[in-house]
Amino acid sequence: xxxxxxxxxxxxxxxxxxxxxxxxxxxxxxxxxxxxxxxxxxxxxxxxxxxxxxxxxxxxxxxxxxxxxxxxxxxxxxxxxxxxxxxxxxxxxxxxxxxxxxxxxxxxxxxxxxxxxxxxxxxxxxxxxxxxxxxxxxxxxxxxxxxxxxxxxxxxxxxxxxxxxxxxxxxxxxxxxxxxxxxxxxxxxxxxxxxxxxxxxxxxxxxxxxxxxxxxxxxxxxxxxxxxxxxxxxxxxxxxxxxxxxxxxx
Amino acid sequence: xxxxxxxxxxxxxxxxxxxxxxxxxxxxxxxxxxxxxxxxxxxxxxxxxxxxxxxxxxxxxxxxxxxxxxxxxxxxxxxxxxxxxxxxxxxxxxxxxxxxxxxxxxxxxxxxxxxxxxxxxxxxxxxxxxxxxxxxxxxxxxxxxxxxxxxxxxxxxxxxxxxxxxxxxxxxxxxxxxxxxxxxxxxxxxxxxxxxxxxxxxxxxxxxxxxxxxxxxxxxxxxxxxxxxxxxxxxxxxxxxxxxxxxxxxxxxxxxxxxxxxxxxxxxxxxxxxxxxxxxxxxxxxxxxxxxxxxxxxxxxxxxxxxxxxxxxxxxxxxxxxxxxxxxxxxxxxxxxxxxxxxxxxxxxxxxxxxxxxxxxxxxxxxxxxxxxxxxxxxxxxxxxxxxxxxxxxxxxxxxxxxxxxxxxxxxxxxxxxxxxxxxxxxxxxx
Numbered sequence: 017x018x019x020x021x022x023x024x025x026x027x028x029x030x031x032x033x034x035x036x037x038x039x040x041x042x043x044x045x046x047x048x049x050x051x052x053x054x055x056x057x058x059x060x061x062x063x064x065x066x067x068x069x070x071x072x073x074x075x076x077x078x079x080x081x082x083x084x085x086x087x088x089x090x091x092x093x094x095x096x097x098x099x100x101x102x103x104x105x106x107x108x109x110x111x112x113x114x115x116x117x118x119x120x121x122x123x124x125x126x127x128x129x130x131x132x133x134x135x136x137x138x139x140x141x142x143x144x145x146x147x148x149x150x151x152x153x154x155x156x157x158x159x160x161x162x163x164x165x166x167x168x169x170x171x172x173x174x175x176x177x178x179x180x181x182x183x184x185x186x187x188x189x190x191x192x193x194x195x196x197x198x199x200x201x202x203x204x205x206x207x208x209x210x211x212x213x214x215x216x217x218x219x220x221x222x223x224x225x226x227x228x229x230x231x232x233x234x235x236x237x238x239x240x241x242x243x244x245x246x247x248x249x250x251x252x253x254x255x256x257x258x259x260x261x262x263x264x265x266x
Numbered sequence: 267x268x269x270x271x272x273x274x275x276x277x278x279x280x281x282x283x284x285x286x287x288x289x290x291x292x293x294x295x296x297x298x299x300x301x302x303x304x305x306x307x308x309x310x311x312x313x314x315x316x317x318x319x320x321x322x323x324x325x326x327x328x329x330x331x332x333x334x335x336x337x338x339x340x341x342x343x344x345x346x347x348x349x350x351x352x353x354x355x356x357x358x359x360x361x362x363x364x365x366x367x368x369x370x371x372x373x374x375x376x377x378x379x380x381x382x383x384x385x386x387x388x389x390x391x392x393x394x395x396x397x398x399x400x401x402x403x404x405x406x407x408x409x410x411x412x413x414x415x416x417x418x419x420x421x422x423x424x425x426x427x428x429x430x431x432x433x434x435x436x437x438x439x440x441x442x443x444x445x446x447x448x449x450x451x452x453x454x455x456x457x458x459x460x461x462x463x464x465x466x467x468x469x470x471x472x473x474x475x476x477x478x479x480x481x482x483x484x485x486x487x488x489x490x491x492x493x494x495x496x497x498x499x500x501x502x503x504x505x506x507x508x509x510x511x512x513x514x515x516x517x518x519x520x521x522x523x524x525x526x527x528x529x530x531x532x533x534x535x536x537x538x539x540x541x542x543x544x545x546x547x548x549x550x551x552x553x554x555x556x557x558x559x560x561x562x563x564x565x566x567x568x569x570x571x572x573x574x575x576x577x578x579x580x581x582x583x584x585x586x587x588x589x590x591x592x593x594x595x596x597x598x599x600x601x602x603x604x605x606x607x608x609x610x611x612x613x614x615x616x617x618x619x620x621x622x623x624x625x626x627x628x629x630x631x632x633x634x635x636x637x638x639x640x641x642x643x644x645x646x647x648x649x650x651x652x653x654x655x656x657x658x659x660x661x662x663x664x665x666x667x668x669x670x671x672x673x674x675x676x677x678x679x680x681x682x683x684x685x686x687x688x689x690x691x692x693x694x695x696x697x
Binding site for chain 1 (some may be wrong): 268269270283284285287288289290323326329330331333354
């Protein structure tokens with residue numbers, strides 16, 4: 017219906033990129049936005065900010081255990097019951113210390129859980145409800161998922177899994193003739209608190225990446241690199257023969 | 267550790283960047299630690315640098331807490347950009363009463379440098395519109411202060427260069443506007459006497475006044491810009507903002523002896539032809555360079571200095587004249603040359619820069635020794651006139667000029683946070 021506000025759910029809403037996407041969405045027409053995360057306090061502070069930016073929108077906050085499949089299922093069911101979302105953004109993730117992951121298998125397991133398994137479970141849960149109706153599920157992957165490399169391959173592996181999952185879901189939806197679209201966004205390195213320890217030169221401003229996500233979600237493209245130049249860069253990187261790639265210190 | 271430079275790009279140094287993201291955790295993060303709060307790093311010199319040390323970066327501490335559209339009172343985290351405040355508040359009929367030449371600074375940075383704008387004689391400086399702020403200190407204490415509660419802390423923090431603590435939140439009073447439009451007037455002037463006549467004559471009828479001065483002319487010819495808020499609504503309109511950028515650092519400064527004179531000639535004559543009244547959108551009029559990303563790169567790999575001074579009005583005419591002559595004689599200078607009279611109002615901050623008098627601000631490409639030599643000549647003029655240099659722009663003023671220019675320094679130091687230190691504080695205060 018053109019008049020009822022767009023229903024948007026953001027999973028991992030405390031991430032910097034997600035928060036900037038939320039700001040863009042409430043700055044437009046009024047929306048009914050649900051922020052999902054683990055820390056109720058942080059979510060409330062983000063909600064209060066969004067209410068100032070978008071006084072016509074309604075902002076709700078939900079917490080859930082991001083590693084518990086049953087809880088994720090229950091949450092998706094509850095939200096769909098209130099109203100099937102038009103737009104879901106799956107944005108959670110955290111960049112682990114690669115060296116620490118190599119030393120501590122438990123850390124590696126957590127990194128894979130948070131960056132691979134959890135996003136997939138959320139997407140599956142919402143897809144079930146949205147497949148019959150339509151809308152968009154946007155998943156934030158990463159250029160790191162295009163090819164594993166020594167400086168961050170635990171993170172890269174997780175994001176690679178997410179890429180493969182998005183492809184599979186897109187194939188499923190094409191087969192069922194569903195109006196639901198899946199948009200996989202692959203940001204390059206972005207200036208957020210997650211990258212404050214990395215050289216700052218060349219990091220994309222978070223507003224720019226958020227704008228690419230919001231625009232890409234609107235357009236419904238299956239894969240969006242943000243900024244766009246990474247499409248070309250990663251195509252080259254993906255095709256480098258091993259004997260060349262292995263010499264690169266990245 | 268990552269390399270960080272300030273806006274002048276004079277050098278870059280390794281810093282440990284610690285992003286502040288959660289306002290309820292700042293006090294705990296800062297307690298027992300050493301570092302320097304930093305906003306959007308738009309200060310030109312070293313007020314926002316702490317080479318080899320820690321920077322508490324506030325740009326992710328950028329949430330609104332509450333806004334009351336009836337009273338225009340806004341509570342927000344210290345990392346909110348002035349641009350985001352105004353883009354939110356305009357729709358409700360409010361704008362910030364005071365902004366400098368860019369919106370791309372944080373609230374914390376605006377307070378710490380007590381920034382001023384074109385309407386100083388009517389609305390003073392940024393600190394005049396701060397209702398209160400929350401300060402986290404490295405000894406673990408959190409101080410809630412304002413003009414009437416714990417006023418010493420407040421007066422020390424306004425213009426306090428970040429040295430009194432980390433500003434976490436602030437409450438601001440916005441001002442009512444009918445819309446985003448300004449009625450503007452441009453008047454060419456041929457010498458300094460005409461400038462002062464225009465400046466004095468404009469105070470009563472114009473809220474905003476500033477002038478561009480041809481720094482190579484030696485006689486102080488230039489263009490006087492004045493503006494008033496227009497009673498035209500249409501709050502939804504925003505100018506078509508096509509952001510351009512300077513995508514790389516050119517190998518030499520684009521501002522140089524060959525480019526400056528023709529630019530100044532053209533700029534003066536073209537604008538003299540366009541002199542008169544016009545309607546302008548406040549964003550384009552007030553923040554003309556904000557849409558040119560990384561414009562500071564145009565000064566080349568050595569970066570640039572900004573020299574901004576204020577001299578008391580009595581000595582003003584002679585001092586400004588002497589400075590313009592010294593600049594002309596040196597052959598150095600820049601497109602960006604601003605001359606403005608301040609209003610007769612005291613600043614709230616102990617270390618605030620604005621005072622009654624006339625301020626001259628210029629950018630200079632960094633040519634090393636000749637640039638520093640010119641500054642020494644300018645220092646002598648400022649010192650003799652009893653003036654001072656603006657810390658937010660400064661990278662090299664001598665310690666004696668800092669001490670003579672800021673008589674409340676000793677009082678300010680009583681509020682200093684011993685865990686907070688910057689390259690500037692080490693240079694000018696000794697630690």
